[in-house]
Amino acid sequence: MKRRAFLKSAAAAGAASLLPAGVLGSVLSGCKPAGAGASWNFDEVIDRSGTWSIKQSRAVDGKLAMWIADMDFKTDPVVRAALEQRIDRDVMGYTFTPEAYYEALMHWERTRHGFEVEREWVGACPGVIGSICQAYLTFTEPGDRIVVQPPVYNPFRDFAVRLGREVVDNPLVCRDGRYEMDLEGLERVLDARTKVLVLCNPHNPVGILWSRETLARLAEICERHGVIVFSDEIHADLPLYGRRHVPFCSACDAAARIGLTFAAPTKSFNLAGLTGTAYCIIPDPEKRKRFYDTLRSVKQSEPSVLSLVATIAAYTHEPEWLDSLTHYLDGTVDYVMDSLEAGPAGIKAVRPEASFLVWLDCRGLQLSQPDLMHLFNEEAGVVVNDGSSYGTGGEGFVRLNVGCPRSVVAEAVSRIRDAVAKL
Numbered sequence: 001m002k003r004r005a006f007l008k009s010a011a012a013a014g015a016a017s018l019l020p021a022g023v024l025g026s027v028l029s030g031c032k033p034a035g036a037g038a039s040w041n042f043d044e045v046i047d048r049s050g051t052w053s054i055k056q057s058r059a060v061d062g063k064l065a066m067w068i069a070d071m072d073f074k075t076d077p078v079v080r081a082a083l084e085q086r087i088d089r090d091v092m093g094y095t096f097t098p099e100a101y102y103e104a105l106m107h108w109e110r111t112r113h114g115f116e117v118e119r120e121w122v123g124a125c126p127g128v129i130g131s132i133c134q135a136y137l138t139f140t141e142p143g144d145r146i147v148v149q150p151p152v153y154n155p156f157r158d159f160a161v162r163l164g165r166e167v168v169d170n171p172l173v174c175r176d177g178r179y180e181m182d183l184e185g186l187e188r189v190l191d192a193r194t195k196v197l198v199l200c201n202p203h204n205p206v207g208i209l210w211s212r213e214t215l216a217r218l219a220e221i222c223e224r225h226g227v228i229v230f231s232d233e234i235h236a237d238l239p240l241y242g243r244r245h246v247p248f249c250s251a252c253d254a255a256a257r258i259g260l261t262f263a264a265p266t267k268s269f270n271l272a273g274l275t276g277t278a279y280c281i282i283p284d285p286e287k288r289k290r291f292y293d294t295l296r297s298v299k300q301s302e303p304s305v306l307s308l309v310a311t312i313a314a315y316t317h318e319p320e321w322l323d324s325l326t327h328y329l330d331g332t333v334d335y336v337m338d339s340l341e342a343g344p345a346g347i348k349a350v351r352p353e354a355s356f357l358v359w360l361d362c363r364g365l366q367l368s369q370p371d372l373m374h375l376f377n378e379e380a381g382v383v384v385n386d387g388s389s390y391g392t393g394g395e396g397f398v399r400l401n402v403g404c405p406r407s408v409v410a411e412a413v414s415r416i417r418d419a420v421a422k423l
Ligand SMILES: Cc1ncc(COP(=O)(O)O)c(C=O)c1O
Pocket: 069, 126, 127, 128, 129, 130, 153, 200, 204, 232, 234, 235, 264, 266, 272, 278
C-alpha cells in the first residue's frame, strides 16, 4: 500500500483519534526529514555517559565497547519526535492498544518484507526473549527437547535450560566461509520428545539471511516431525546490500502452520532500552490462542504507551532514516572486511548479510579462548562478545558490534591489528 493510502486507512481505522493529538500527523508528515543525510549524521560520536548504557559501562580505561547489540546512533528523528510529543501530553495513564498499532505492523511487514499479515495474526508481546520464554512455557513441558542451531544467540539455550527443558544442538555448517543449516543433521536429531526449534532469522551472530528455499525445507522437516518453530526476527529490518529478509511464516504453507514469529523495532531503530516493544505474528489460530492465553494469564500482553508510540512511528513513515542507516552499515562492513583482509594474518571476518554484528574467525591466531578474549578486551582494548558463549562452533571466534561511527570502527580495527602484531 502506498503511504497516502495507508494514511487514509489508518485514519479510517480511527488511528488519528486514538493517538494523542498531533502525534500521527507529525509522524507521517511534519517530521519527515528533508532527505537522506540531511537530518542525521551516523558519523557523529554520541556521548552516552550517564545514560545507564550496559554496553558503555564496559568502556572503561579508554576501551571501545563493541559488544552487546545496540548501536551508538541516535534513533530516527521521526521516532524521537513522536515520543517527545507524547511526553508533552504529560499524563502516562493506562493505555489501550490502538488500531493504528496493528495497521503499522501489517503495513511494515507488507511493504518491507512482502508479507501479507492478517490483523488477527499480530499482537503485542514483551521483549523477544521474554516472549520466547513464555512460548517455551506454553508449548513445552519440563524435559521436552528444544533444538537450537549454534553458534547462535545464547539466551535461546540459557532460558530453555533454566526452565528445565533439554536443549539439542543442530550446529550450522560452514562451507567456504559461508554458513548453512544442516538439514540432514536436523532429521537425525528430531525425535518424539522434540517439540520446538528456535530459528534465528536473520542469524545472530553469523549474519545470514535465510533463503525462502531453506526456510521452506526447514518447515517441511519440522512439520513432518510435529515440531513447531519459534522464529526470532529481531534483526529482520536490517538486511545489508539491498537484500531482502524472508519472514519464516511467509516461506510456505507449512511454515505458516507451524511458525510463531517474534520481532521488534528495537534493533533497527535503536530502541533496545524501551523494553516490552516486541510483537508476534502467529498465523495458526490454535497456537495463537494458546500463546495469548499464557501472556494474558501473566498480564504480559499490554505494551507501554511509549512502546506503542515508538512502534507506530517507526513502522508508519517512509523509512529514509533506516535506509540511510543500512547504507552506512554496508560501508562499515566493507571497511572491516577490506581492512582485515589486508591483515593481520589469523583473523577473517565473515561478511554479514544483515545487521551490525560481524563474526570474526580468529582461529588462525591459534590462541585459547581465554587468551583470545584477553587479546581483544585487554591488549587491544576492544570489548567484544566471546564467540564460545554462542555454543558449538563459537570457539576461536569473537563477535564485533560495528553499529557505531566509522571513526570508532577504524580505531578498533587499528587497535586489533596492533595487538595481533605484538603477539
Ligand atoms: C537474535 C536476538 N534476539 C533477541 C534479542 C533481545 O531481544 P529483547 O531485548 O527484545 O529480549 C537480541 C539482542 O541482542 C538478539 O540479538
